Amino acid sequence: MSTVKPMAPWKASKRDRLRDALIFLATAVFTFAVVEVTELKGKLAYFALFLISYSVATAALSFFKYGATTAKDSAVKVIIAGGALLTVLPIFSILATIIQKGYKGIKLNIFTSDMSLATPTDPLTNGGLLHAILGTLILVFVALILSVPIGILTALYLTEIKGKFTRPIRFLVQAMSGVPSIVAGLFILSAVIYPITKANSGLMGSLALTILMIPTVARTSEEVLNLIPQDLREAGTALGGTQWRTVAMIVLPAAKSGLITAMILGVARIAGETAPLLLLTGGGDRINGNPFNDPMGSLPFYIWKSFNAGSEEAITRAWAGLLVLVLLVLLLFTTARFLSTRKVSR
Amino acid sequence: MTSALSDVTSAPRIPGLRAAGTGLEARGIHAWFGKHHALADVSLDFAPGTVTALIGPSGCGKSTFIRTLNRMHEFIPSAAMAGEVLLDGKDVYAPGVDVTKIRLQIGMVFQKPNPFPSMTIGENVLSGLKLAQLKVENKDDLLEECLERAGLWKEVKDRLSAHGGSLSGGQQQRLCIARALAVKPQVLLMDEPCSALDPGSTLRIEETIRQLSETMTIVIVTHNMQQAARVSDYTAFFLSDGGPGQMVEVAPTTEIFSRPKDKRTEDYVTGRFG
Amino acid sequence: MTTAPAPREITTQPRRSDRIFRRVVTAGGLSSLAILGLITTFLGYRGFEILWNEGLSFITGADWTVSYDESNNVIDSNFGLGAMLVGTILCAFVAVVIALPISVAMSLFLNFYAPQWLKKILVTVIDMMAAFPSILFGIWGFLVLMPSAEYWGKLLNKYLGWIPFFEVNPYIFTRSPFVAGVVLAIMIIPIITSVSREVFSQAPLDRIQAAYALGATRWAMIKAVVIPHGRSGVIGGAMLGLGRAMGETVAVYTVLNIVFQINWHVLLGAGGNVASLIVLRFGEATPYEIKALMAAGLVLFGLTLLVNALADIIIKRTGKSGR
Numbered sequence: 005m006s007t008v009k010p011m012a013p014w015k016a017s018k019r020d021r022l023r024d025a026l027i028f029l030a031t032a033v034f035t036f037a038v039v040e041v042t043e044l045k046g047k048l049a050y051f052a053l054f055l056i057s058y059s060v061a062t063a064a065l066s067f068f069k070y071g072a073t074t075a076k077d078s079a080v081k082v083i084i085a086g087g088a089l090l091t092v093l094p095i096f097s098i099l100a101t102i103i104q105k106g107y108k109g110i111k112l113n114i115f116t117s118d119m120s121l122a123t124p125t126d127p128l129t130n131g132g133l134l135h136a137i138l139g140t141l142i143l144v145f146v147a148l149i150l151s152v153p154i155g156i157l158t159a160l161y162l163t164e165i166k167g168k169f170t171r172p173i174r175f176l177v178q179a180m181s182g183v184p185s186i187v188a189g190l191f192i193l194s195a196v197i198y199p200i201t202k203a204n205s206g207l208m209g210s211l212a213l214t215i216l217m218i219p220t221v222a223r224t225s226e227e228v229l230n231l232i233p234q235d236l237r238e239a240g241t242a243l244g245g246t247q248w249r250t251v252a253m254i255v256l257p258a259a260k261s262g263l264i265t266a267m268i269l270g271v272a273r274i275a276g277e278t279a280p281l282l283l284l285t286g287g288g289d290r291i292n293g294n295p296f297n298d299p300m301g302s303l304p305f306y307i308w309k310s311f312n313a314g315s316e317e318a319i320t321r322a323w324a325g326l327l328v329l330v331l332l333v334l335l336l337f338t339t340a341r342f343l344s345t346r347k348v349s350r
Numbered sequence: 351m352t353s354a355l356s357d358v359t360s361a362p363r364i365p366g367l368r369a370a371g372t373g374l375e376a377r378g379i380h381a382w383f384g385k386h387h388a389l390a391d392v393s394l395d396f397a398p399g400t401v402t403a404l405i406g407p408s409g410c411g412k413s414t415f416i417r418t419l420n421r422m423h424e425f426i427p428s429a430a431m432a433g434e435v436l437l438d439g440k441d442v443y444a445p446g447v448d449v450t451k452i453r454l455q456i457g458m459v460f461q462k463p464n465p466f467p468s469m470t471i472g473e474n475v476l477s478g479l480k481l482a483q484l485k486v487e488n489k490d491d492l493l494e495e496c497l498e499r500a501g502l503w504k505e506v507k508d509r510l511s512a513h514g515g516s517l518s519g520g521q522q523q524r525l526c527i528a529r530a531l532a533v534k535p536q537v538l539l540m541d542e543p544c545s546a547l548d549p550g551s552t553l554r555i556e557e558t559i560r561q562l563s564e565t566m567t568i569v570i571v572t573h574n575m576q577q578a579a580r581v582s583d584y585t586a587f588f589l590s591d592g593g594p595g596q597m598v599e600v601a602p603t604t605e606i607f608s609r610p611k612d613k614r615t616e617d618y619v620t621g622r623f624g
Numbered sequence: 625m626t627t628a629p630a631p632r633e634i635t636t637q638p639r640r641s642d643r644i645f646r647r648v649v650t651a652g653g654l655s656s657l658a659i660l661g662l663i664t665t666f667l668g669y670r671g672f673e674i675l676w677n678e679g680l681s682f683i684t685g686a687d688w689t690v691s692y693d694e695s696n697n698v699i700d701s702n703f704g705l706g707a708m709l710v711g712t713i714l715c716a717f718v719a720v721v722i723a724l725p726i727s728v729a730m731s732l733f734l735n736f737y738a739p740q741w742l743k744k745i746l747v748t749v750i751d752m753m754a755a756f757p758s759i760l761f762g763i764w765g766f767l768v769l770m771p772s773a774e775y776w777g778k779l780l781n782k783y784l785g786w787i788p789f790f791e792v793n794p795y796i797f798t799r800s801p802f803v804a805g806v807v808l809a810i811m812i813i814p815i816i817t818s819v820s821r822e823v824f825s826q827a828p829l830d831r832i833q834a835a836y837a838l839g840a841t842r843w844a845m846i847k848a849v850v851i852p853h854g855r856s857g858v859i860g861g862a863m864l865g866l867g868r869a870m871g872e873t874v875a876v877y878t879v880l881n882i883v884f885q886i887n888w889h890v891l892l893g894a895g896g897n898v899a900s901l902i903v904l905r906f907g908e909a910t911p912y913e914i915k916a917l918m919a920a921g922l923v924l925f926g927l928t929l930l931v932n933a934l935a936d937i938i939i940k941r942t943g944k945s946g947r
Contacts, residue, residue, distance in 0.1 A: 008391070009431035010382045014421065020445075046775055070448040073483045077841035084737060087729020091817065092746070094810045098764050118886050157652020165649055176656040182864070182932035183925065184871025186899040187663065190921040193914075195666040215659055222656070248645035249636070269755075276757020279799055279873035282903055302352040303726055304759050308874070311763055321765075337755050341748065427740060454839035462828040468852035472843055482838035485888060526834070586700060 013286055031058040035140065055086040102327050109324025118301070119289035124313035124321060133282055133325055135291040136306035140332075142295050143285070144271055146210035152267055154214075155221025159266075162222075163229040164251055165253030170272065181219035188212040189280030197284070206300030212280035220270040228262030229255065261343045268340035270282075272333050278304035303329045371537035373398045374419065374456070374567060375436040380594075381414045384428035388414050390594035391433075394586055396537070401559060401568045403578035403603065406588035406618070411595025412571045416539050419569065420456035421449050437537070454482055455533030460543045463522035465514030465529070472510035474525055478533035484529070492532060500528035501558045520551020527558060538562065540570040544577065556581050575619060579607055587615045633653050663925060671919025676702050682919065686886045688901070690913050703916040705923060707886045709888070711801060711896030712924075714877060716869035718805025718890060719812055724862050726809075727816035734817075736842060740808060741901045747821075756815035762878030765807035770879065773803040777891045789890060796893035799881035804895065807879050812865035819861025820938070843936040863935030867928045873899035898924040 016024070026260035035054040039045060044053065059082035067075035102340025122131025158177060162170055192212045197204070232255055240250030256263070280285070287309065303325055311322040374396040381389040389411035396402050404412040417423040418431055421442060435442045442452045465474045473480075475524050476489060486492050492512070497503040502524040506517070514525055523543060530538060540559070544552040559568060559581045572578050578585050585607075586600035599612045610616045617623055638646070675682055685704020693699055730750070734743050765773075774797045781797075797803075803920045827850045835845040876897045882904055883894035903918050909917060 008378070008432045010380070011432050012424070012430045013445070014424040017445060047772060048779070050778060063853055065824060069446065070451075073841055073844070074448060074450065077843045080843040081737060084590050084729045084733050088733035088738070088746070090726050091730045091813055092749060094769075095749055097768060098756070098760065101764055101768050102760070154652055154655050157649050158656060160649045161653025165646055166651075166654070167650060169650070169653060173653050173931075174654060175658060178936050179929055179932050180656050180660060182867045182871070182928050183660075183663070184873065184899055186873045186902050187667070187871070187925045187928075190902065190918055191666055193669045194918055195662060198670075218656065218659070242879050246642045246645075248641045251645070272755040276759060278757065278759045279899065283906060289615065292727045298669050304757065305875075307759055307763070313879075322763060326763065329757060330760060333755050334752065335756065338753055341751075356671035422833065425833070425836070450839045450841050452839075453837055460830060460834065460837075462830055464828070464834045466831055466848060466852075467828075467836070477835075477848065478838035478840075481835055481838050481844045483844070529834075529838065532753065 009123065014231075020136040023065075024062075025063050028058065031061055043308055051086075051090075055082065058082050059086075064248050066188055101328055102323065105320070105323035106323075106327030108243055109239055109320040110327065114324065116289045119306075120291075122289075124310045124318040125315040128317055128320060133303065133306050133328065135301040136290065136303045136325065137328065138291060138293065138328075139285070139288075139301040139305075140275060140303045141301065142293065143206055143209050143213060143281075144275055146207060146295055147213035147274060148267060148271060150210065151217040151270060152215040155218045155266070155270065156263065159225035159229055160225055162226050162250065164247070164255070177222050178218050180215070181223070183215065184279075185216055186211070186275050186279040186283075186343055188215040189283040190279070191215070203297075205297055206292070206295030209281045209300065209302065210284035211293060213274040213277060216277060216280075217270040217274045220273045221266050224266035224269050225259075225263055228266060230260045231262070232258050235291070264343045265340045268336050268343070272336045272340065275333050275336065276304055276329055278308055282308065285342050303332075354490045357423035364522065371440045372455075372567065374537050374569070376415075376419065377434040377436065379418055379422060379433035379435070380431060381411065381417060381418055382430040383426060387594040390596050392588075392597045393433075394597065394600060395569050396569055397450055398567055399563060399565075400583045400587060401563045401570065401581055403602075404569065404571045404586050404588060405573070405575060406595075406598075407590075407623070408573065409595070410441075410588040410590045412588045413541055414595070416569060416571050419537075420453050420458055420539055422458065428533050434537075437466060450482060451524075454484075454533050455535055456537045456539060457530035459523070459530055459538065459540045459543045460525055462546050463519055463526050464526050465517075465522050467513070469514060469516055471506050471510045471514055471517070471525060473559065474514045475528045478496075478529060481547070482533060484533065496528040496531045499531055499558070499562060500555055501530055501561075502523045518548045518551070518624050520554060523547060523551065523555060527555070527562075531562075533568065537567045537569070540568065542571050545573065552577070573583075575607070579603060587612070587618060589614055647744065652866055660929075664922070667925065668923040669917055669920050671922050673793070674703055674916045675922075676918045677701075683709065683923070686884055688884045688905070688916075690910070690916075692910065696910065698910075698912050701912070701916075703913075703921055704903075706717075706900045707884050708882075708896035708898045708920070709923070709927075710886050710888065711880070712870050712927075713895060713897050714801045714888065714890055715804045715808055715880070715895065716866050717806035718802055719869040720862050720866050722806060722809035723813045723816055723865055724858075725872075727813050727865075728820055728858060730817045731821040731824050732846060732850070735820055735827075736846060748824065750814045750817055754818070758811065758875045759878075760873060761807055761811050762875035765803075765875060765879045769807060769810075770799070773806045774798060774800075776800045776806075781891050789888065791889050792891045793889075794833070794876040794892075797891060798893045799879060799895075800891050800893045801887070801895035802890045804880040804897070805874050805890070807875055811872065811875060812868050815868055816858075816861045816865045819853060819864060820858045823857030823861075823939075824850055827853045832942070856941055860935045860937075860939030863879075863931055863938060867931040867935065870931065871899055871924065871928045872897075873903055876900045877903050898927075 031054060034057055035050060038053055039049050059079045062082055063075040063079035066078040109128060111128055113129060115134060117132035118135035121130045162174060189212050192208050196211060197208055236254055236258060237250055240254045281302050281304055285302060285305065287305040288299030288301050292298050292300050307322045309323040310318045311323060376394045377538060378391060379389060392415055404416065413590045419435055423429050428511045437455060442480060468475055469477060472493055475493050479486060492558065497506060502521060505521060514522065517525060544555055556577065562568060567570050582603045584600060585603045587598045588595055589598045599610060607619055610619060681704055684706050686707040687702040687704050690701040691699045734746060738746065746844050777797045777800060777939055831849045832845060835849050840848065877900035880895050880897060880900060881893050882896055882900055885894060887894045898920050903921060905913060906919060
């Protein structure tokens with residue numbers, strides 16, 4: 005009985021794969037040859053020529069084998085795959101550039117000192133970005149404390165109370181996620197700094213980041229809370245629990261890892277935000293652990309300042325800062341991914 | 351309506367008398383979903399111009415089997431199969447076969463009516479031509495012919511430019527049959543075509559099936575034994591005893607329901623299980 | 625024959641803890657309304673004077689000059705956002721034109737072409753790209769992409785220069801709206817891709833199968849079923865990307881050459897962007913000019929709100945129709 009082997013005759017056979025590989029190779033060689041010989045040059049020429057000739061080659065093959073309809077299908081397939089490749093190329097270019105340029109700037113001393121006694125154009129052994137890392141952590145932490153309750157309450161309103169404002173609030177959250185970051189900065193400037201504090205501080209930056217973070221937290225939390233099965237809630241109410249107790253003791257604990265994911269995604273959204281910090285934090289060069297007073301540095305501000313200083317050392321500093329920032333964001337992002345996939349597999 | 355029903359049952363047809371369309375032959379078909387062996391060693395001949403009903407309890411592999419016939423099986427990512435399906439003597443799974451041409455020759459009607467929502471009734475019927483980029487001389491004639499054969503022409507001829515979704519469920523299903531007919535298949539597969547419909551619509555579709563069988567080969571999966579008895583020339587009984595689904599017995603329909611050879615078939619058709 | 629009794633009215637008297645809970649949650653939910661309202665109020669309050677003085681020329685004018693006497697009193701001021709608004713729209717438009725086809729190709733690839741393992745990797749990579757900070761795109765765009773983008777601009781000018789839109793005079797390609805648009809395109813690809821991937825994946829499976837069963841090739845199926853189903857969702861996603869591109873500050877500031885002159889020539893190295901203007905002028909602005917920047921912020925806020933609202937309406941509509 006079990007002597008019959010499962011087969012998938014619709015999948016490409018070894019011969020087909022070899023043939024496809026040969027066509028791929030031949031097209032690549034052809035592209036290089038043409039770019040060498042003719043006046044076409046540059047990345048664009050390679051990419052476009054390869055894409056066109058590869059799609060023509062596969063289409064021609066399908067045409068002789070099956071006819072015009074399938075030929076068109078093959079050509080479209082190559083073009084769509086080319087579009088997908090076009091999305092991925094910049095990401096790899098960005099990652100490669102950061103690593104290549106940033107690692108030169110990564111010295112031990114940058115993690116132990118600030119820029120209070122150094123200028124951006126000093127050699128790299130002088131100064132560092134400790135104040136910026138510390139500042140970013142404080143800014144993000146304060147924004148987290150402020151935005152998570154509001155974000156989760158909004159999500160609870162949308163999923164648990166479902167009152168008459170559900171539709172407008174869902175729309176407003178969407179609209180809020182489209183608020184340009186510079187506008188959030190101007191708002192804090194006009195509503196808090198000018199009338200009240202009259203001075204820059206870390207807290208002001210955090211307030212602007214809070215506005216930008218709330219929609220991310222609210223929308224992700226809403227999605228998570230919607231995944232909690234309705235019977236869990238009914239079970240809670242049927243046992244005589246009040247809605248408040250049901251939410252606090254059943255719904256929220258069940259959604260815990262999802263809510264953490266929401267927070268992390270919110271943090272990843274704001275950690276690299278630059279524009280409002282330029283207006284609000286004052287961007288100090290000295291280590292400052294107090295968000296309520298005095299200018300506070302941050303990684304984006306540090307990168308911005310170094311990049312605009314323009315000298316070779318300064319730009320290397322900027323890349324090193326970007327490398328640290330991106331590593332931070334990727335770390336947060338991977339943690340969020342890990343938590344959310346674990347939740348699904350459960 | 352009731353007279354149509356008595357017509358079908360009172361005139362049991364003699365299979366093999368007519369030869370229209372092209373036959374289909376399945377040889378040693380197995381099917382897998384990943385590691386799960388869903389169907390084992392089914393060999394079945396569909397003679398030209400006959401209606402064959404596949405019956406059996408759910409999960410016995412009859413739908414899987416019908417989907418191997420026109421290569422719709424391979425859309426499930428982990429799917430695998432073994433065996434041969436011969437259309438007009440040629441293996442549809444042979445390397446180098448254009449699968450889209452196979453599906454043009456072996457049409458299919460699905461369980462739930464699925465007209466294209468963005469198209470009008472007329473466009474729906476002719477959509478197969480557009481999809482496969484076929485040319486026809488006279489579209490209007492073809493449109494009328496297909497709708498006529500699907501038994502829908504009288505009802506929709508004045509509103510061909512209305513959307514397919516505006517029809518009732520039974521009309522939508524007949525629209526889907528008309529759509530399948532427009533590309534002139536030699537074989538028509540029907541996967542429980544009436545399971546989502548009311549009894550009245552079911553009768554209309556059964557009538558349509560009988561008329562169509564004069565010109566083409568039809569394979570119909572059904573969970574309704576009365577329906578199998580009403581429309582088919584042959585009936586094949588599928589069963590899974592916990593392992594992969596198998597074909598227990600195939601015979602002319604009258605025999606299956608009057609004197610089945612296998613005890614399990616008898617149990618099923620007399621309603622002892624399933 | 626008794627008449628049917630009138631339905632009883634069910635009244636529930638929630639416990640106090642629940643009433644408080646509901647009030648707190650509702651208050652939290654309304655915070656987004658409060659924040660958006662406050663933004664409008666405060667920016668309007670600060671910018672009102674300028675808007676009143678300038679009138680319509682705040683939108684249409686292109687000059688941004690202000691002069692003071694020795695004791696810092698304003699002698700003369702001219703605040704016109706026209707050049708910046710044109711530039712904002714131009715850059716965002718270029719970004720969407722480039723990003724839209726690429727994103728659609730990517731989401732079709734993910735849903736209908738890529739094997740499962742590749743799909744997983746690509747989805748992660750794209751989500752990751754969405755989390756990249758905008759300053760990274762700006763600096764990378766300035767140092768790595770700009771030389772190539774300038775070259776592409778020259779090619780466009782060489783072959784399409786006869787169209788006024790692609791005209792370049794004087795012959796300066798550096799830091800043009802086109803270059804900024806390319807950088808913005810890369811930034812909004814993840815947004816448009818994730819929206820269109822979502823709507824394409826909701827294309828009804830039974831219709832897809834029906835198309836295949838009628839002998840359609842994959843592309844014919846996509847054209848007949850997937851595109852009609854997802855069209856308005858994709859447009860909505862593009863609008864979201866447009867909104868994001870219009871509000872972007874740092875990346876555009878880094879790449880674009882900001883000039884106070886209305887310029888519709890996309891390849892010419894002179895452009896504008898409302899958000900970048902605010903960063904550019906903020907450092908040395910007097911309190912009076914800051915009011916103008918607040919007004920500019922208000923205009924930008926209104927513009928992005930409008931675009932986002934349109935996007936929302938369009939995406940919602942897909943959910944309902946097409947079934």
